[in-house]
Amino acid sequence: xxxxxxxxxxxxxxxxxxxxxxxxxxxxxxxxxxxxxxxxxxxxxxxxxxxxxxxxxxxxxxxxxxxxxxxxxxxxxxxxxxxxxxxxxxxxxxxxxxxxxxxxxxxxxxxxxxxxxxxxxxxxxxxxxxxxxxxxxxxxxxxxxxxxxxxx
Amino acid sequence: xxxxxxxxxxxxxxxxxxxxxxxxxxxxxxxxxxxxxxxxxxxxxxxxxxxxxxxxxxxxxxxxxxxxxxxxxxxxxxxxxxxxxxxxxxxxxxxxxxxxxxxxxxxxxxxxxxxxxxxxxxxxxxxxxxxxxxxxxxxxxxxxxxxxxxxx
Numbered sequence: 001x002x003x004x005x006x007x008x009x010x011x012x013x014x015x016x017x018x019x020x021x022x023x024x025x026x027x028x029x030x031x032x033x034x035x036x037x038x039x040x041x042x043x044x045x046x047x048x049x050x051x052x053x054x055x056x057x058x059x060x061x062x063x064x065x066x067x068x069x070x071x072x073x074x075x076x077x078x079x080x081x082x083x084x085x086x087x088x089x090x091x092x093x094x095x096x097x098x099x100x101x102x103x104x105x106x107x108x109x110x111x112x113x114x115x116x117x118x119x120x121x122x123x124x125x126x127x128x129x130x131x132x133x134x135x136x137x138x139x140x141x142x143x144x145x146x147x148x149x150x151x152x
Numbered sequence: 153x154x155x156x157x158x159x160x161x162x163x164x165x166x167x168x169x170x171x172x173x174x175x176x177x178x179x180x181x182x183x184x185x186x187x188x189x190x191x192x193x194x195x196x197x198x199x200x201x202x203x204x205x206x207x208x209x210x211x212x213x214x215x216x217x218x219x220x221x222x223x224x225x226x227x228x229x230x231x232x233x234x235x236x237x238x239x240x241x242x243x244x245x246x247x248x249x250x251x252x253x254x255x256x257x258x259x260x261x262x263x264x265x266x267x268x269x270x271x272x273x274x275x276x277x278x279x280x281x282x283x284x285x286x287x288x289x290x291x292x293x294x295x296x297x298x299x300x301x302x303x304x
Contacts, residue, residue: 002160004157005157007154007155007244008154009243042221044222045221045235045236049235050292051292051295079199081201083198084198084279086278086281094158096248098282124235126235132206136206137280137283141203
């Protein structure tokens with residue numbers, strides 16, 4: 001497989017029209033509500049989605065025009081690899097957000113926890129199923145950056 | 153955005169050569185080890201990934217040739233929408249797996265928890281950062297299918 005062409009299955013309605021409005025960095029909370037509007041031709045694929053509390057949304061960093069393998073994220077003063085960060089400047093500009101499903105209205109899902117810009121294309125929606133136990137989770141340079149900030 | 157073309161950043165080495173070998177359905181455990189081999193030109197993007205215990209792997213259902221908006225998964229006898237399931241027959245055939253990072257060896261990541269076939273193309277790797285609290289998580293038709301199976 002050399003390449004794969006993807007098409008949006010829908011678009012996001014969000015209160016954010018510019019990247020600067022999206023909360024970022026250490027401890028950023030994403031509590032804003034938004035709507036995942038699934039295109040009518042894919043709406044049948046939402047059957048039984050109401051039973052899940054949380055969803056994965058795979059979406060496109062559609063404003064991102066190039067990638068950068070190593071960069072300094074807004075939440076740290078040190079550079080990190082793109083695969084060890086959530087940088088939008090990725091070789092394949094796919095983003096992943098976990099949202100809470102509030103309600104389904106036809107082909108629209110009202111959700112909480114959006115961090116996407118208004119009009120962002122959606123590639124896929126999946127049920128969020130499982131947790132990694134807290135005591136097994138290590139958060140790498142992010143935990144270190146948080147600790148440094150707390151000390152300063 | 154009408155379409156987006158993606159290219160693999162690497163490939164998976166897995167003990168599974170056929171889909172029938174991958175544990176599936178209710179309560180399936182994914183404890184097999186495998187290797188994420190990142191192409192040399194993207195290896196710089198792995199900087200600092202060693203500090204994370206778990207990773208998201210975005211990969212391609214490359215054997216999937218068409219999509220099905222509603223289908224009956226192997227773990228249930230009832231049909232569900234594709235966006236409420238992990239079916240490989242998705243409009244955009246992107247899969248998502250959380251793996252545990254065991255070790256990095258140059259451009260290769262040894263991981264536990266693979267459920268991909270050997271040779272599967274990888275689109276992206278991201279650090280796994282956050283949990284949804286257990287008491288807030290609802291698992292929809294999957295919980296119902298499990299309950300039905302326990303009763304029978």
